[in-house]
Structures are given as C-alpha cells and as structure tokens.
Amino acid sequence: MRTTLFLHFVIMSELPELPRSLELPGSLRRQSSQRPSYRHASLVKPEVPPHLLKLLQKTPEEQERVAAAKAILMDEPAMRNEQSLDLVYSWMLQNCKQYSNNIFGAAPEYIRREICRQMRLMKVKSGGLVIRQGDTGDRCYIVVDGLVDVYVKIEKPGEVIVTSASPPPMLSTIKQRRTSRRLSSEVNSAPVDFGAMVANLGPGAMFGEIVLLNPSAKRNATIKASQFTDSCDLICLERADYIRLVRTASMEASHYNNAEVLDRMFLFKDWVKLEKMRLVSAMRSRHFTSNDYLYRAGTDAKWMYIVTSGEVMERINWTLDAAGSDVTMRRLLLSQTSSRKNPEKIVNVELTLIGPGDIAGELPFVTSKRGANFDIKAVTDVQALAIDRRYYEAVMLTATRDNKPEVFATVKRLRKFSQDREDWRQQRMECGISYPSAHVNM
Structure with a gap:
C-alpha cells in the first residue's frame, strides 16, 4: 500500500504542467469565480455625504427618545397608554414641524393624539422599496431613524412601463420558491430603472400623505431605504384609521361650534x-x-x-x-x-x-x-x-x-x-x- 502511494506521488510530480491553451473547457474551475461578484460589490456601502451626516447626528438624549418612541410604536395601538402617547406626540411636534399640519390640520389635541395612537413602526433594509412611482397607496410614512432616497423617472412620450406579471394562482409553493430564486438572480443582474435620485430625506420627513384624503392619487416618486444606511425606521399611518378620526373630529368640531351658538x-x-x-x-x-x-x-x-x-x-x-x-x-x-x-x-x-x-x-x-x-x-x-x-x-x-x-x-x-x-x-x-x-x- 505504501509502495503504491509513493509511486503515484512520483508519477504525478513528474508530469509536465499543461499550458493554459490546452486546458479543457469543462475543467473543475467554476465559471462564477471568473466573473465579478455583484452581490459582494453591492454590500459595500458608499460613503455618507457630509450634508446627510448632519441629519443622522443625535445627542444621547435624542437617541434615548427615538429608541423609546420606536419601542412604543412596536406595540399594538390598544396597548399604548397616555404616557406613551405623550412621548410619541411630543416627538411628532418637535421633529415634524414642517409636515405635521399635513395630517393634524385644525384637529383638537385629543384627535391628534389618537392619530399618533394609530401609527405603527416599519423597518426597511437598505435598498428596500417603500413606494413606487405611479402606484396608488393607502398609507403615508414618516422617517423616524435613518434615511430614504427619492427617485423620479421622467417618462418619455409613448413609453410603455412593463411590470412583472404575478405567478399563476395554482402554482405550487415549491415552484414559487424556485421561480423566486431564479428571478432574484435575474433582477440582481438587471436592476429596475427608477430614474434619477433627486433627494434624500431624514428623520422627521413625511411622504405619501396625499393618499390619505385622495385614494385615487398616484405616487409621484419612488422612495427606497437609503443606500447610505443599513436600514431605515418608518412610521406608517393607514388611510382608513386617518379618515375615521378626521370624520370624528369634524363632527365634534361642528357640535362644539353649534353649542357655542346656543351659549x-x-x-x-x-x-x-x-x-x-x-x-x-x-x-x-x-x-x-x-x-x-x-x-x-x-x-x-x-x-x-x-x-x-x-x-x-x-x-x-x-x-x-x-x-x-x-x-x-x-x-x-x-x-x-x-x-x-x-x-x-x-x-x-x-x-x-x-x-x-x-x-x-x-x-x-x-x-x-x-x-x-x-x-x-x-x-x-x-x-x-x-x-x-x-x-x-x-x-x-x-x-x-x-x-x-x-x-x-x-x-x-x-x-x-x-x-x-x-x-x-x-x-x-x-x-x-x-x-x-x-x-x-x-
């Protein structure tokens, strides 16, 4: 046995090295190793521009408040007490001054607090799609932590937007999984064109609020979790909850005004x-x-x-x-x-x-x-x-x-x-x- 192994080693060592031109096309070397890895290249985060770093900077107190607000928003709305609503409502007033009137309007404070009660937290990984240009929607979003990138695509006259068809309803679960794996590799190699990135939004920014009062309104931009951060935390507010509270506020405001007339x-x-x-x-x-x-x-x-x-x-x-x-x-x-x-x-x-x-x-x-x-x-x-x-x-x-x-x-x-x-x-x-x-x- 030892003699056989020794002879095999000697024979292999004496064989001359084949030139590259004579290598077989079906060699054991994988073709994927000869291609650049798009997956690994995509994991490299671009450097955050200085003007966006300012949006992400927080004092220790602000970090604590954001963490507490996110913990509250993770709970079910029915589980939130008045003290929890105080924190979320005060965060909204302090960080969303430019946008808060878009959803609060002239509603009394207790209705505003109820709107805050119906808000929920959503976490999106870097590059994750939040809204797509041209789609309709039923919720608005507020950035709590992280950044989002805004893309706008200017459609050319006569251009047809092709969307991927949904799988047949009778397709088995196994086939769907196999298909999704295959399509995911194709999507990575040919990314969807969302247009040019025109802006970046940080904590306190609100987007998509037009659909709260206009169900037929279409999104005028595509928004994704920013490429500059690992993830983005968003508040989402459903249109059904918002409309119900606004109607209640309108009715009660009308009753209040009528009571003042009687007074x-x-x-x-x-x-x-x-x-x-x-x-x-x-x-x-x-x-x-x-x-x-x-x-x-x-x-x-x-x-x-x-x-x-x-x-x-x-x-x-x-x-x-x-x-x-x-x-x-x-x-x-x-x-x-x-x-x-x-x-x-x-x-x-x-x-x-x-x-x-x-x-x-x-x-x-x-x-x-x-x-x-x-x-x-x-x-x-x-x-x-x-x-x-x-x-x-x-x-x-x-x-x-x-x-x-x-x-x-x-x-x-x-x-x-x-x-x-x-x-x-x-x-x-x-x-x-x-x-x-x-x-x-x-």
Whole structure:
C-alpha cells in the first residue's frame, strides 16, 4: 500500500504542467469565480455625504427618545397608554414641524393624539422599496431613524412601463420558491430603472400623505431605504384609521361650534350641558343661497331655524280688492272672482328682518299650527341650524318646572318673544292694508 502511494506521488510530480491553451473547457474551475461578484460589490456601502451626516447626528438624549418612541410604536395601538402617547406626540411636534399640519390640520389635541395612537413602526433594509412611482397607496410614512432616497423617472412620450406579471394562482409553493430564486438572480443582474435620485430625506420627513384624503392619487416618486444606511425606521399611518378620526373630529368640531351658538342666545344660555348637547345632536346644519325660501306661506312648517350667518326676511303677499278686503277670504266665503266692480291689487309687505343669533319660523311651533302664514326668504347667503318639530314637541313642550326647569323657561320665553314679534307683524300688515299703493319695506 505504501509502495503504491509513493509511486503515484512520483508519477504525478513528474508530469509536465499543461499550458493554459490546452486546458479543457469543462475543467473543475467554476465559471462564477471568473466573473465579478455583484452581490459582494453591492454590500459595500458608499460613503455618507457630509450634508446627510448632519441629519443622522443625535445627542444621547435624542437617541434615548427615538429608541423609546420606536419601542412604543412596536406595540399594538390598544396597548399604548397616555404616557406613551405623550412621548410619541411630543416627538411628532418637535421633529415634524414642517409636515405635521399635513395630517393634524385644525384637529383638537385629543384627535391628534389618537392619530399618533394609530401609527405603527416599519423597518426597511437598505435598498428596500417603500413606494413606487405611479402606484396608488393607502398609507403615508414618516422617517423616524435613518434615511430614504427619492427617485423620479421622467417618462418619455409613448413609453410603455412593463411590470412583472404575478405567478399563476395554482402554482405550487415549491415552484414559487424556485421561480423566486431564479428571478432574484435575474433582477440582481438587471436592476429596475427608477430614474434619477433627486433627494434624500431624514428623520422627521413625511411622504405619501396625499393618499390619505385622495385614494385615487398616484405616487409621484419612488422612495427606497437609503443606500447610505443599513436600514431605515418608518412610521406608517393607514388611510382608513386617518379618515375615521378626521370624520370624528369634524363632527365634534361642528357640535362644539353649534353649542357655542346656543351659549350666546338668551333662549338657551341657561341650559345644562347634557340638554344642550342633546339639542345640538338633534339640530341639522342648513345652507341657503340668496333668494332661496326657508319655507313658503301655506306649506307645512317642519323646522324652526336659528340663523348663524346671513339675513332672512319674513314677507307676506296679499291680494286685496278695492275695498281693502282680503280677496282670498272673499273667494272662499262668497265664491266671487275678480271683476271691474271689484278690482284686485297685490300688496307685498316685508314683516321682519332676521339676522345672526335670532330665531326664524317659530310662530307655527308656538301656536301649534302646521302651516306657515308667510314666506321666509334668504336675503343673503344664509347658514342656519334647523330644529325639528318632533324634537320641539317631544322634548321642549313636555318639559316642566320640576323635571327640566331651564327647558321649561326657554319655552316660556319663546312664547313671549313670538307674541311680541306677532304684534309687530300685525302693525306692518295694517300699514300695508291702509296704504296698498305703497311698497312697505323694512
């Protein structure tokens, strides 16, 4: 055995070295060793430019705050307490001053804090794709730690963007894995062209917020985790959560403004908060343009209005005969029509001008009549709060001095107020009857 090994060694050592031109093409040397390794080349990080280093520099205190904020954002929203929200909210206000109004707007603080509660943390490795130019989306992002690179590709006229097709739905898991391995090597050798890098964003920067209010909006740039850092930590906010909170804020802000209107009115200023908020919830906001009618004479009066802006006019149109009698009543009682002996004349009388903070259309409610006796017309653009007759009859009319003294007092004041206004209307109508040729203006 030893003799055999020795002879083999001697024979191999005596063989001459083959020239390179005679080497077999199927040699044991791998072809991959003759090619440059793109994978290893991609692992070499480019040097961070000085202007980006400033974005990444943090004091020890800032590092602690960022680490604490990221730990909170990793938790489920329901698990976050008020102290945790304080930290995230204060970080947002301090680091996102330029962008915070884009999502907070005019919302009250507690809604802003709830928006912070719905935020989540997302970690993206270097080069990872966050959003792609031309895609639609349903969330916005805020950079917490690290950098992102912004790419913009200017499409040429007639250029067709080719996207990779998704695998067939019945493809087995094993085939998908094999295909993904093969495609990954192809992608590495032929990277997707996202266009030119136009900017770098650091901590506190926000992007993609336009899709929160416009679901059909398309991304106008491609954003990837920066090539200059190992990873990037992002806050993401879903559109569904944002819309729900914004609607809540809008509704509550509207209720708050309506409650302030009631506070300024002598009829409702003494109401307790609970009853006042019930009335606010029952009221509807109505808008009338100039020359619109709040209601017409003879129609069913379903609403009583509180004018918050603009002016409305109570007006009555009479048709009188030569003797000054009401033609409508004469037709009903005597079945007579107009003739040369009984010529008719139309008289327009403006009864009352009603402005902000005043009640319009209260008379049918107070007198328990269904029909209106006169027109109420918008003189300018008018914003008003409408009180439903059903609420008035079910809540206000049933109030007593014992169970709801402040509501009972309001109904009493409203009746006195309505009677005083009705006396004024009668004077205006008598003036119109006495001087039918005159157009009686306010």
